[in-house]
Amino acid sequence: MSEGARTDEVLLSIRDLCVSFDTDDGQVDAVEHVSLDVYRGEVLGLVGESGCGKSVTALSAMRLIPSPPGRILSGQVMLDGQNLLTMPLNNLRKVRGARMGMIFQEPMTALSPLHRVGRQLVETLQLHRDISRSDAWTLGEEWLSKVGIPDAAERMYAYPFQLSGGMRQRVMIAMVLMLDPDLVIADEPTTALDVTVQAQIFDLMRAMKKKDTSLVLITHDMGVVWEMCTRVAVMYASEIVETGDVHDIYDRPQHPYTSALLASLPVHAKHQSRLQTIAGQVPSPLDYPAGCRFCDRCEHAFDRCRVEHPPVYVHGNRLVRCFLREKELQS
Ligand SMILES: Nc1ncnc2c1ncn2[C@@H]1O[C@H](COP(=O)(O)OP(=O)(O)OP(=O)(O)O)[C@@H](O)[C@H]1O
Ligand SMILES: [Mg+2]
Numbered sequence: 001m002s003e004g005a006r007t008d009e010v011l012l013s014i015r016d017l018c019v020s021f022d023t024d025d026g027q028v029d030a031v032e033h034v035s036l037d038v039y040r041g042e043v044l045g046l047v048g049e050s051g052c053g054k055s056v057t058a059l060s061a062m063r064l065i066p067s068p069p070g071r072i073l074s075g076q077v078m079l080d081g082q083n084l085l086t087m088p089l090n091n092l093r094k095v096r097g098a099r100m101g102m103i104f105q106e107p108m109t110a111l112s113p114l115h116r117v118g119r120q121l122v123e124t125l126q127l128h129r130d131i132s133r134s135d136a137w138t139l140g141e142e143w144l145s146k147v148g149i150p151d152a153a154e155r156m157y158a159y160p161f162q163l164s165g166g167m168r169q170r171v172m173i174a175m176v177l178m179l180d181p182d183l184v185i186a187d188e189p190t191t192a193l194d195v196t197v198q199a200q201i202f203d204l205m206r207a208m209k210k211k212d213t214s215l216v217l218i219t220h221d222m223g224v225v226w227e228m229c230t231r232v233a234v235m236y237a238s239e240i241v242e243t244g245d246v247h248d249i250y251d252r253p254q255h256p257y258t259s260a261l262l263a264s265l266p267v268h269a270k271h272q273s274r275l276q277t278i279a280g281q282v283p284s285p286l287d288y289p290a291g292c293r294f295c296d297r298c299e300h301a302f303d304r305c306r307v308e309h310p311p312v313y314v315h316g317n318r319l320v321r322c323f324l325r326e327k328e329l330q331s
Contacts, residue, residue, distance in 0.1 A: 011214050012038040012061065012100070012183055017075030019053075019060050022068060028285045030056040032238040034075070035312075038183065041212040043205075045225040045246070047261070048235035049282055054218045055105075057235070058185045060085075062102050063092060079183070098128040100183040101176035105191060107168040110175065111160045117144075117171055118156030124175055143174035148200045166193045173201060177208060184208070185216045202228060222261070226250065231317075234258050237283055237293035244318045254320040256298045292322070300324055 019031040031053045038044050046054050059065050061077050063084055077084045079099065084092060104110055112120060121140030125131055131139070137156070144152035147170040160168050169189070176184060186205070190198040205215055205228070217228055225232060226246065233243040234257065242255040253259040260278045280297035283289055292310050295301040304323055313325045 007040045007212070009040045010037045011040045011080065012216075013076070013078040014057070014061060015076040015078070017057065017060055017077065018073040019056050019065060019070060019075075020073055021070050023286075026286050029238055029288070030070075030285060031060065034235075034238075034240055036233055036240060036243070038214050038216055039231075040182070040214055042231055043215040043217060043229045045229035045232040046216060046218045046235065047220070047222070047225060047232060049278070050220075051282060051285075052235040053238045054235055055187055058102065058187050058216065058218060061185065062096060062100065064102070094128070097124065097176075097179050097181070099181055100185065101179060101181040103173055103176050103184065103186040103189040105188040107165070107172040108160065110172045111168060113160055115159070116156070117158050117160065117163075121156070121171075121175060121178070125178065128179055139178060140174070143178040144171065147171075147174045147177070147204060148197055149174075166197060169193055170197070170201070173204070177204060180211070181213065183214045183216070185218070187218045188220070189217075234261070237288060238285055239293065239321060240312075240319070241294070241321045242319065248318065254318065254325055255294075255322045256300050256324070257294045260297070 014034060014036045017031055017034040018029070021028040021030055034053070034057055036057070046057070048054055056065065056070075060072055060075075061084070063077070065072060072085060075085065079095065084095065087095070102110075118137060118140060121143070122133055122136040125136040125139060126133070129136075141152050141156055144155055149155050149167060149170050155163070155167070160171070163171065170193075173189065184205070190201050193201065202224070208215070215228075217224070219225060229246050231243065232246050232249045234241050234249075234255065236257045242249070242253070242258045244254070249258060250262065253262055278297060283293055283296070289295070289306070290309065291307050292298070292301065292305040295305040298305065302323075308323075310321050310323050312319055312321050
């Protein structure tokens with residue numbers, strides 16, 4: 001696990017976030033009442049099965065939800081005390097990039113197909129900093145090298161389509177990291193990359209953390225969570241179901257879903273494996289049950305779980321949404 005550079009200062013605070021999408025089948029509640037704090041200097045892992053709302057949470061924090069069909073129904077996203085959801089767009093554009101950056105799974109979300117890599121790096125730098133074109137060019141080139149792009153000087157003249165998927169991913173990572181933001185949200189940042197390059201990117205992210213940068217790492221890879229993260233938030237069916245320090249989560253998972261995630265990893269391989277499937281189906285966001293959303297897959301479920309939606313029980317920095325924890329934790 002990474003050394004903790006975490007402070008007790010909350011950098012990003014998401015409160016009661018609800019986000020939905022209007023679809024032909026009805027309203028999809030992709031994120032419901034999500035509250036999450038990101039401390040300065042920490043690496044927070046956000047995990048959960050496909051479709052549980054991880055990316056929508058991250059995109060909402062950057063106010064990048066496409067609307068329509070998406071709608072942020074309620075909530076606050078506070079960065080250093082400023083609500084990003086109500087901030088004028090002009091101010092928000094300055095915050096994005098300089099203060100918080102996002103690394104997407106699909107690099108073309110962030111790159112323009114029409115311009116050479118060098119020009120995009122230079123323009124991004126000049127948008128946020130008082131820097132000359134030639135200095136920006138040099139810095140951009142340095143960052144391409146730092147993220148492991150060979151022949152960086154030449155690549156500055158390439159169009160994104162002339163690069164491999166892995167190279168494009170690294171260009172995007174360089175573009176985010178070179179601005180030295182306070183917060184980086186990385187959504188499955190290395191899935192498209194080979195193992196050596198993944199290691200290189202994670203080294204960069206670790207180095208970045210020493211400067212008190214906060215990182216939210218969205219991943220399916222529990223090995224990466226163990227190695228990189230100080231804290232973990234587990235999502236299930238549009239909600240946060242558990243948060244805690246990474247050691248506590250691995251040693252004493254409190255929500256049956258977290259236990260199932262960890263138990264489904266091959267024995268002795270929990271530090272180097274992707275999430276395996278858990279028996280049963282995730283409920284459809286078009287039709288969530290009235291009670292606990294995990295109860296159909298939970299071996300501990302009892303009558304109450306089927307009819308009543310469990311609230312969040314909090315104990316210190318541990319948070320669990322499960323009736324089993326009602327007695328030991330206070331609501
Ligand atoms: N543009 C969209 N239009 C309609 N529904 C959407 C849209 N984007 C996301 N959703 C829905 O919101 C829910 C949450 O999706 P999200 O992408 O956040 O999941 P995820 O946890 O990131 O999954 P994965 O691990 O596969 O990336 C899903 O039901 C998804 O179908
Ligand atoms: Mg996603």
